Amino acid sequence: MGYSTEKLSEEKVFKDPVHRYIHVRDRLIWDLIGTKEFQRLRRIKQLGTTYLTFHGAEHSRFNHSLGVYEIVRRIVDIAFEGRPEWNEEKRLLSLCAALLHDLGHGPFSHSFEKVFDLDHEDFTQAIILGDTEVNEVLSRVEQDFPKRVAEVIAKTSEDKLVVSLISSQIDADRMDYLQRDAYFTGVSYGHFDMERILRVMRPKEDQVVIKQSGMHAVEDYIMSRYQMYWQVYFHPVTRSAEVILTKILHRAKDLYQNNYSFKYNPLHFYSLFKDQLTLEDYLKLDEAVFLYYFQMWQEEEDQILRDLCTRFLNRNLFKYAEFDPAKEYKKLAELSALFVKAEIDPEYYLVVDSSSDLPYDFYRPGEEEERLPIHLLLKNGEVRELSRESEIVDAISGKRRTDHKLYYPADLLEKSPENPYVKQILALLI
Template sequence: MGYQFQKMQEEKVFKDPVHRYVHVRDQLIWDLIKTKEFQRLRRIKQLGTLYLSFHTAEHSRFNHSLGVYEIVRRMIDEIFVGREHWHNEHRPLALCAALLHDLGHGPFSHCFEKIFNTDHELYTQQIILGDTEVNHVLSRVSPEFPKEVAAVINKTHHNKLVISMISSQIDADRMDYLQRDAFYTGVSYGSFDMERILRLMRPTKDEVVIKESGMHAVEDYLMSRYQMYWQVYFHPVSRGGEVLLNRVLKRAKVLYETGYAFKEPPKYLVPFFKSNQVSVDAYLRLDEMVLNYYLQEWIDEDDSILSDLSRRFVNRDLFKHLPFDGNRFTIDELTELFTKAGIDPDYYFVVDSFSDLPYDYNRPGINSRKPIHLITSTGKIKEISTQSVIINSITGIQRKDYKIYYPKETILNIEDLEIRGAIINVLNELE
C-alpha cells in the first residue's frame, strides 16, 4: 500500500462550528497538518482587518483550510466515489491541494500584498516546491507529487475536474469561507443550503456540475455571496481598517528607504522593504504576531506620521469615510487643500475603490471565470444563467463603489480658518 493511501489506526477529528467535525483518516493529511508551515496559518487571520468592524472575526486561515479540505473530502467520499469520470487515485491530489491552497498568505493578507507587491498564490507554490516540511511530506508520495499539487493550486494541472473542486465559481473554497465568515462575523447573509448543493454535485471530465434540481440552491448561494461581499467584506469600516494599515506599512517602507533609524529595527520586515523577491524562509518568519509587535513599537517612534498612524490602527481610531463618485477634480482639489494645511495627503487622504462581479460566464477575449453548469436528467449540460431568471439578472454586472477616508478631527483642528472652511465645504458636498 502506497503512503498516499495509508490510513491511520484511529481517525483524528477537529470540532468545527461550520461542519461540526473535520475528519482526518489519511496519514498524509495528518502529517501535512502537523508541519510548521501549515501551523503558521493559525497566526494569519482569515479576514485580515475585519475584526475592527466585526469584533468576533478572529478566525484564521488554519480554520478555513481545514474546512475546505473537509468539503472536498465529502465531495469525494460521499458523492463522487464510484461515479463515472471520478478516479479515486486522484483523491490524495485533491485533498492535499484543498488543504494547502492558502498556505502562502501573509499577515493581513491582501493589504500586505498591495504594499509589498507579493502574491500569496506564488508563495503557496514556492512553499510546496521548496525545502520545507510540507514538501518533504508530499515527496513521500512521489518526487513529482509536490509539483502536481502546486499545479492544481496554480490552475495549470491537466486534471481540470480537481481544479474546479477547489477553484471555480462554486467550489469548496467559497462554500467554506462564506459560511465560516458569516458565522464569525455574526451575520446571516452567508447562509445557503450547502448540503443540498453537495448532494447534487456530479463529476464530469473537466468540471463539477450541479444537477438541474439544485438550481435554486445555487441561486441562494450566489445571492449569499453577493450579500457577504457588500455587507461584510466591503463594509466601509472594514475597508477603513485596511486603508489605515496600508498607510502604516507604506510609511514604514518609505522611512526605511530614506535611511530612517528605527528605535526597534523591524528585521523581519526588512526583506520586504528591500525587494518583492523575498525568500520563502524570510516570508514564513513574518506572521501577524510579529507585525502587531512592530505596530505597537512604532507608536513610540520619532516620526510623527508613523507614530500617529500606528496608534490609530492599534487603538482603532479609524479615519472617517464618505461616499464618493470618483470625480478627479474633487481628488485634486482636496489633495491641494490638504497639502496647504500641512496634512500629508499621501497618508491622510485616501480614495478607496472596490468592485465585485456576483456571477460571470465565459466571454471570449474577456477575463472571465468558468461558468456554473447544470446537468439535466437526459445528461445535457446547460449554463445556469440561461435557466435561472435570478442569476441571469446579475450575470456579468459589475458593481463598483468609491469611498474617501480622512481624519475628521485633524481637519477640524486646522488653524487656518480659510483652508479649514474650504476642506469642510468640499467634504460636505459629498455627504
C-alpha cells in the same frame, strides 16, 4: 502498504463550528496538518482587519483550510465515489490541494501584498516545492507529488476536474469561507444549503456540473456571495482599517528607503524593504509580528508613522464620504492641493478606495471563454450556463454595482477649525 494508502489506526476528528466535525483518516493529511508551515496559518486571520468591524471575525486561515479539506473530502468520498467519471486515484491529490490551497498567505494579505508587490500564490508554490516540512511530507507519496499538488493549486494542472473542486465559481473554497465568515462575523447572510449542493454535484468531463434539480440551492449560494461582499467583505469601516494598514506599510518602507533611523529596528521587514525576501524570511512573518511593530512604532519620531499606528491599534479610523469619480475627480485634485496647504500629507491622509481595490468574485456568466461559469446538467444530458436558466442569477449578475469612497482623518481636521484651508476642505467634504 505505501504511504499514500496508509490510514491512521483511529480516525481523528477536529470539532468545527461550521461542519461540526472534520474527519481525518489518511496518515498523509494528518502529517501535513502537523507541519510548521501549516501550523503558521493559525497566526493569520482569515478576514484580516474585519475584526475591527465584526468583533467575532478572529478566525484563522488554519480553520478555513481544514474546512475546505472537509468539504472536498465529502465530495470525493460521498458524492463522487463510484461514479464512472471520477478517478479514485485523484482522491489524495484533491485532498492535499484543498488542505494546502492557502498555505502562502501572509499577514493581512491584501494590504501587505499590495504594498510589497507580492502574491501569496507564489509563496504557496514556493512552500510546496521548496525545502520545507510540507514538501518533505508530500514527497513521501512520490517524488513528483509536490509538483502535482502545486499545479492543482496554481490551476495549471491537466487534471481540470480536480482544479475545479478547489477553484471554480462553485468550489469548496468559496463554500467554506462564506459559511465560516458568516458564522464568525455573526451576520445572517452567508447561509445556503451546502448539503444539497454536494448531493447534486456531478463530475462531467473536465468540470463539476450541477444537476438542474439543484438550481435553487445554487441560487441561494450566489445570493449569499453577493450579500457577503457588500455587507461584510467591502464594509466601509473595514476598508478604512485596510487603508490605514496600507499606509503604515507604505510609510515604513518609504522611511527606510530615505535612510530614516528607526528607534526600533524593523528587523523582520528589512528583506521586504530591500526587495530581497527569502522563503525563510517570509515564513517568519505573521500578524503577531506585524502588530508588535505597530505597537513599537507608536513611539517613533516620525509623526505620520506614529499617528497611523496609533490609529490602527486604537481603532481610531478614517471617516469616509461617498465619492463619485465621474463627477468629482476635479474636486479630488482640489482637495489634494488644500491638504498640502493645510500641512496634512494627502499621500497618507486622503485616499480613494474603489471596489476594484478588493477584487472579489461575484458570479459572472462571462463571455465565451472568459471565465468558466457554473453549468447546470439538464435532464437531456446537455449543459447550460446558470444565468440562462435562473432569473434570480440573471438579475444579479447582469447588474453592475460599483462603489468608491473617499477616506480622510476627520478628527485631525476638526482640531484646526480656524485654519482657512481646513475650512475649505471641510466645506468640500461635507
